Amino acid sequence: MTFDMEATFGDDYLYFYEESIDDEHSDADTAEILGLLDLPTGSRILDAPCGHGRIARRLAAAGLHVTGVDLTPAYLDQARADPKLRPEAVTYVEGDVRSLPVDGPFDAVVCWLNSFGYYDDHDCHRVLGEFHRVLRPGGKVAIDTMHHDGGVRHFTPAPDAVVVRRGDHTMVEVSTFDPLRGRMIVERTVHRDGVVRHASYFVRLPTPPEWVVWLEAAGFRNVEFRAGGGGQLELDSWEMVVVATA
Numbered sequence: 001m002t003f004d005m006e007a008t009f010g011d012d013y014l015y016f017y018e019e020s021i022d023d024e025h026s027d028a029d030t031a032e033i034l035g036l037l038d039l040p041t042g043s044r045i046l047d048a049p050c051g052h053g054r055i056a057r058r059l060a061a062a063g064l065h066v067t068g069v070d071l072t073p074a075y076l077d078q079a080r081a082d083p084k085l086r087p088e089a090v091t092y093v094e095g096d097v098r099s100l101p102v103d104g105p106f107d108a109v110v111c112w113l114n115s116f117g118y119y120d121d122h123d124c125h126r127v128l129g130e131f132h133r134v135l136r137p138g139g140k141v142a143i144d145t146m147h148h149d150g151g152v153r154h155f156t157p158a159p160d161a162v163v164v165r166r167g168d169h170t171m172v173e174v175s176t177f178d179p180l181r182g183r184m185i186v187e188r189t190v191h192r193d194g195v196v197r198h199a200s201y202f203v204r205l206p207t208p209p210e211w212v213v214w215l216e217a218a219g220f221r222n223v224e225f226r227a228g229g230g231g232q233l234e235l236d237s238w239e240m241v242v243v244a245t246a
Contacts, residue, residue, distance in 0.1 A: 004201065012192065012199075014052065015166065015169070015192070016164045016190070018166075021054055021113070029113070029144075030062070032230065033112070035230075036142055036241065039064060039107055041062075041064070042063065043107040044108075045064045045066050045108045046100075046102065046106045046109045047059065048068070048069040048100065048111060048131075049070045049111070050068030050070045050075075050079065051070055051079075051115075052082075053079025053085070056079065056092075057079070057084060060086070060089040067090070067092075068091070068093070069093050069095045069097065069100060069102060070092070071096055076092045076094055079092050080092055097127045098119065099130065100134055102134060104133075104134035104136065105134065105136035106135055107136060107139050108135070108141070110141075110142050111142070111144070114144065114146055114203065115144075116204075117202075117203045121204065124206075128217075129219075132218045139245070140245050141244050142243050143241065143243075144241050145240060146184070146205055146239060147227075147233065147237045147238060147240040148206060148207045148210075149207070150236050151184060152177060152205075154238055155177055157177070160174075162174075169190075170192075171191075172190075173186050173187070173188045182207070182210075183202045183203065184202060184203045185202045186200070187199075211225070211242050215244045223243075224242070226240065227239065
């Protein structure tokens, strides 16, 4: 299937997922990243994709030199216009994570909130290769993603749907899982402001052993896993964080 990136990550995404990316969740996400990476003040960190800058701004406020890369110009415009952002606190660059428009070297790369896996396997490998390319030797990558095993165990198959309502507006997502490709496939229908919009997307969910193989093939070592939010990764963990060293 073709991934409709523009339709998937537009204003509807920010609107209906607002609760997941509000200040409370963003503060918690940033605290988790800072705790995982334990970077000294002044370290260089890449947030890719950075979306509308919710984590990049907070990392900058913690004393890090931050670069954010994203494919969506509207998100970057919103990030740059953030009233809580100090001028020049974050360098935002439009670009594709499969061919990063930056060279580094960075002390760390962060890919957060299930932002990995929106391409075929070849391009997923390209993304990991790019993360490794821009890191200094010994730098770390931290990827927050859905745990394959927990995702499958908690999976709600079609025709059941996830329905999100905000006022008079509704988003309906119907999911299927392709076990041969390891993909969660989602069909989204949005009813908002008298308009109906459709989008399709998928997320590749590598198993932990696949993650090790993929990351080592990209040049990483010391691959570690933990549950999202902290603690040991369990079979039922819905979210996980993968950390590896360049």
